[in-house]
Amino acid sequence: MxxxxxxxxxxxxxxxxxxxxxxxxxxxxxxxxxxxxxxxxxxxxxxxxxxxxxxxxxxxxxxxxxxxxxxxxxxxxxxxxxxxxxxxxxxxxxxxxxxxxxxxxxxxxxxxxxxxxxxxxxxxxxxxxxxxxxxxxxxxxxxxxxxxxxxxxxxxxxxxxxxxxxxxxxxxxxxxxxxxxxxxxxxxxxxIAPNWSPSKFRLTNYDPCALPVPTYNLEIIAQEEETQVCxxxxxxxxxxxxxxxxxxxxxxxxxxxxxxxxxxxxxxxxxxxxxxxxxxxxxxxxxxxxxxxxxxxxxxxxxxxxxxxxxxxxxxxxxxxxxxxxxxxxxxxxxxxxxxxxxxYPNDELPPFPFNCTINSSPESHRSYCATGPDGGTSCPLSIIEQIDLGLITYVGRNDSNIGDCPGPYAYVSKICGDCRTLGSNIVPEFWEE
Structure with a gap:
């Protein structure tokens, strides 16, 4: 202080x-x-x-x-x-x-x-x-x-x-x-994460420089630890x-x-x-x-x-x-x-979450980082696997509504909206009372 x-x-x-x-x-x-x-x-x-x-x-x-x-x-x-x-x-x-x-x-x-x-x-x-x-x-x-x-x-x-x-x-x-x-x-x-899902992405064996296209395994699995309440x-x-x-x-x-x-x-x-x-x-x-x-x-x-x-x-x-x-x-x-x-305030809406939690989507994969020649240009957000690798997003569900300018197979939100650990700890304090 x-x-x-x-x-x-x-x-x-x-x-x-x-x-x-x-x-x-x-x-x-x-x-x-x-x-x-x-x-x-x-x-x-x-x-x-x-x-x-x-x-x-x-x-x-x-x-x-x-x-x-x-x-x-x-x-x-x-x-x-x-x-x-x-x-x-x-x-x-x-x-x-x-x-x-x-x-x-x-x-x-x-x-x-x-x-x-x-x-x-x-x-x-x-x-x-x-x-x-x-x-x-x-x-x-x-x-x-x-x-x-x-x-x-x-x-x-x-x-x-x-x-x-x-x-x-x-x-x-x-x-x-x-x-x-x-x-x-x-x-x-x-x-409480406003866009929490009981499922999550799991990305393994990711090689963004593989040719001719990146290699990876992407799965949707159940959450393994508390990420909803922190x-x-x-x-x-x-x-x-x-x-x-x-x-x-x-x-x-x-x-x-x-x-x-x-x-x-x-x-x-x-x-x-x-x-x-x-x-x-x-x-x-x-x-x-x-x-x-x-x-x-x-x-x-x-x-x-x-x-x-x-x-x-x-x-x-x-x-x-x-x-x-x-x-x-x-x-x-x-x-x-x-x-x-x-x-x-029993009849009022809760205060708004302080971050933008827009649900979005993008292509699942991307052009190889080691590819040569013109890339064709794109204004799409980073691919899903790139954002997962960087720890930026959390899973929302399948993109059945064709969300986004460059829709991919899955919908997601910024990690701060789907994983409460971004803002706090998932360990309940010893003094806490409900």
Whole structure:
């Protein structure tokens, strides 16, 4: 989350028409040297994680929502994060206990053992990067606790006049010296392939360069694994906070954590959200508030001075190395909510599938790739066997209706429309309830 907001800010610097620029970094070399630390320790008994990366001048602001049906959705690596690898990461408690972290994937470090942050104990994060530079956080501790009274969903019209479903939280009174709440959520939704078939193509012994024509075996066989119903989980990347002043007899009431438009595809069938409520320190609240303001400002860097977002980590040798991020220690409470689209809109059509699922057809085979001489020219789509080989299509049925400008024996759709695994996992989550 921190990295995405910072990259958005960098994008504003690169592409906006701001006359003055006076910030802590002034060239690409210094930008590339910024270490980004993302680490939140909670009172949950689990393996905790720390993410290390470097700022990059490549803008990684998300993926285009336009889907090309003739390209596989996972054919390129869309994650351009420059992860910081081969670092040494450790958390040290005030009682002297050291918790070592091991790199489990590029830039992601996980504690070797399960543990939970304890009340009345402070913690320090220590990082040593592969180039020998060391960084240490300030002492951090849990500043308060609070429970979740309930989470619930309601049909609403938001401030922009859009109809949809609001997801709200009521929390109990906060105990401790802090009155700052931050919210995170994971949302999981069911995906049902709209053009699923119990049968599928199986292509074997395919030689597109055989002469005089390609050789292959094409069969229509029964599906061998689940491809109709899948699930996808997405973590929130928003900064949601509230600060309670002069709190005496209550917590937060009807705080909206999420708004889902009525036509949002992810609520088409069954939807679940798990909300984590974190009680954080004043310093943590201020850091995320500043980060959130950066992300919303159209000319954010026009007045920003050096030290614009230091967080609570510094270089061990006292140098002015650029490090951005926050080591946070918080209490955490979680609750989960499920609902179906029909719970709120029982008589309405489901939200539309977000991709074009036109049924099409084309010739079964094609001219040999190794043929010579004029090919006669054609404007037909790729042949069926070429598209199967590339993983682009799924079987719909026999083309008895002569579908398509260049009809072939079989009808098909883009894989995303017939195989739910293109958008999610066919493994049912352990927490899932119908």
């Amino acid at each position: 921190i990295r995405k907001v910072l990259l958005l800010c960098l994008g504003i610097v690169v592409f906006s028409c701001v006359d003055e620029l006076d910030i802590a970094v002034t060239n690409n070399g210094e930008i590339d040297n910024i270490l980004i630390v993302e680490a939140t320790l909670t009172d949950e008994l689990k393996k905790h994680s720390v993410t290390l990366s470097r700022m990059d001048t490549i803008l990684d602001l998300g993926i285009d929502s336009t889907f090309n049906p003739f390209g596989t959705i996972n054919s390129v690596n869309l994650d351009l994060i420059k992860y910081e690898e081969n670092a040494e990461v450790m958390v040290v408690s005030s009682s002297g206990t050291e918790f070592d972290f091991t790199e489990v994937s590029a830039g992601i470090y996980e504690s070797d053992m399960v543990f939970a942050a304890q009340l009345n104990e402070s913690y320090i994060l220590k990082v040593k990067t592969s180039n020998g530079k060391g960084y240490t956080s300030e002492k951090c501790e849990i500043r308060g606790t609070s429970g979740i009274e309930k989470i619930y969903a309601e049909k609403i019209i938001n401030d922009e006049g859009t109809e949809g479903i609001g997801i709200f939280i009521d929390s109990d009174v906060i105990e401790g010296e802090s009155q700052n709440l931050r919210f995170l959520y994971d949302e999981t939704y069911k995906i 699930f996808r989980t997405i973590k929130s990347n928003l900064i949601l906070q509230t600060q309670l002043s002069n709190l005496t007899n209550g917590g937060v009431k009807k705080f909206m954590v999420r708004f889902l438009k009525k036509d949002n595809f992810i609520i088409s069938h069954r939807y679940s959200i798990e909300i984590a409520q974190l009680v954080s320190s004043t310093a943590s609240f201020g850091f995320y508030e500043k980060l959130n303001n950066f992300s919303k400002s159209g000319n954010v860097f026009s007045q920003v001075q050096p030290g614009f977002l230091n967080g609570n980590l510094t270089s061990d040798d006292g140098s002015l190395d650029n490090v951005i991020g926050l080591f946070d220690v918080v209490s955490s409470t979680k609750e989960r909510l499920f609902f179906n689209y029909t719970d709120f």
